[in-house]
Amino acid sequence: MTVTTPITRSGHPATDTRSPTVMSAAARPHQLLDPSALVPPRRSELRLPKEGRRGRGALTNQSGRFEPLDREFIDDGWDSLDSLPALKTEVTDETARQIITRNDSPDMPFDRSINAYRGCEHGCSYCFARPTHAYMGLSPGLDFETRLFAKPNAAALLTRELSRPKYEVAPIAMGTNTDPYQPIEQRYRITRSLLEVLSAFNHPVTIVTKSARIVRDLDILSDMARRNLVRVAMSVTTLDARLARAMEPRASTPSKRMEAIKLLSDAGVPVGVMVAPVIPALNDMEIEKILAGASYAGAGTAGFVVLRMPIEIKDLFRDWLEENVPDKAAHVISLIRAMHGGKDYDAEWGHRQRGKGPYAWQIGRRFEIATRRLGLNTTRRPLDCSAFLVPGTGRQLDLL
Numbered sequence: 001m002t003v004t005t006p007i008t009r010s011g012h013p014a015t016d017t018r019s020p021t022v023m024s025a026a027a028r029p030h031q032l033l034d035p036s037a038l039v040p041p042r043r044s045e046l047r048l049p050k051e052g053r054r055g056r057g058a059l060t061n062q063s064g065r066f067e068p069l070d071r072e073f074i075d076d077g078w079d080s081l082d083s084l085p086a087l088k089t090e091v092t093d094e095t096a097r098q099i100i101t102r103n104d105s106p107d108m109p110f111d112r113s114i115n116a117y118r119g120c121e122h123g124c125s126y127c128f129a130r131p132t133h134a135y136m137g138l139s140p141g142l143d144f145e146t147r148l149f150a151k152p153n154a155a156a157l158l159t160r161e162l163s164r165p166k167y168e169v170a171p172i173a174m175g176t177n178t179d180p181y182q183p184i185e186q187r188y189r190i191t192r193s194l195l196e197v198l199s200a201f202n203h204p205v206t207i208v209t210k211s212a213r214i215v216r217d218l219d220i221l222s223d224m225a226r227r228n229l230v231r232v233a234m235s236v237t238t239l240d241a242r243l244a245r246a247m248e249p250r251a252s253t254p255s256k257r258m259e260a261i262k263l264l265s266d267a268g269v270p271v272g273v274m275v276a277p278v279i280p281a282l283n284d285m286e287i288e289k290i291l292a293g294a295s296y297a298g299a300g301t302a303g304f305v306v307l308r309m310p311i312e313i314k315d316l317f318r319d320w321l322e323e324n325v326p327d328k329a330a331h332v333i334s335l336i337r338a339m340h341g342g343k344d345y346d347a348e349w350g351h352r353q354r355g356k357g358p359y360a361w362q363i364g365r366r367f368e369i370a371t372r373r374l375g376l377n378t379t380r381r382p383l384d385c386s387a388f389l390v391p392g393t394g395r396q397l398d399l400l
Ligand code: SF4
Pocket: 120, 121, 122, 123, 124, 126, 127, 128, 129, 177, 178, 179, 210, 248, 251
């Protein structure tokens, strides 16, 4: 059964429920007696008023799937919801116990990854990593982009894990679940400290980002590139700055991302473009333009994934479509479902990234033709796993 719990002025759930903006269930005894209080709120009732979520991607702070309670914004009769301050970003330091995460997914081009942060302030409305915030007891909605976790001990853990005698070398992926160059990296510099460790160990790394902030680390990246230890993919979903601002509110603008591709390429860092995600009838018409722009800027490789809507994303992204592109929302959803066998999400290996059916086929062919015409994906040198060395020991470890 779903019941409601109040929200504080920060938009986060109240423990002390005496907020001036919302009244607690305890302070509204009529609601406790009223059986209608136990009826799940409509999605529109879960939405934080626009002022309160200015610069954010999600519209709601819908509870995660493990929570017994849902959240509802309630005006106390003083129009107090209209004057909500914009949500602030909160960062909690986390003492991680392990930093390299393994996976054995057959459709992933890597078997290990590092995420220096949990949650991502870029706030992309479609982000498929959002559901992971439910494991923290937090919302995959606004909490995912405002209540972040940083792992300041990440570099120390990485040093320890790479130094283990049985460690086997293979490229580590960064940017698989949260963006390593999201805004808080400016202050925390954890990604940079991880690159310093990887560089010292001659360890190969791949990076995916939607942030031009990566150029801050050109010194390390170009040095690693000379040793064939790094490859970067810039994720570009649209060249339309207004769409990007609404859909990925705190990621770099499309022009900044293109500029970053150029700077990386000029510095000798192998760089590609990821059109991710392709959203039918919303950005799929831009595939050729994005690839051409990225190729012109210096990208040598390209990839794409189609949008998928696992777990909480199906509601969060529907909300976003209905508010931002109401005339297209139903069409976009029906095409997404058509690409996933009639479902919001089809977890089948091999299909979840590229979709299936005629529309997915057409996207795949257009991508193929455009990359061929632009000369993208003609060479992809494997990163060097043979130079790995534990600093100070002269010890080279087993290769995978
Ligand atoms: S940048 Fe990547 S991790 Fe961050 S919100 Fe966007 S899609 Fe998610």
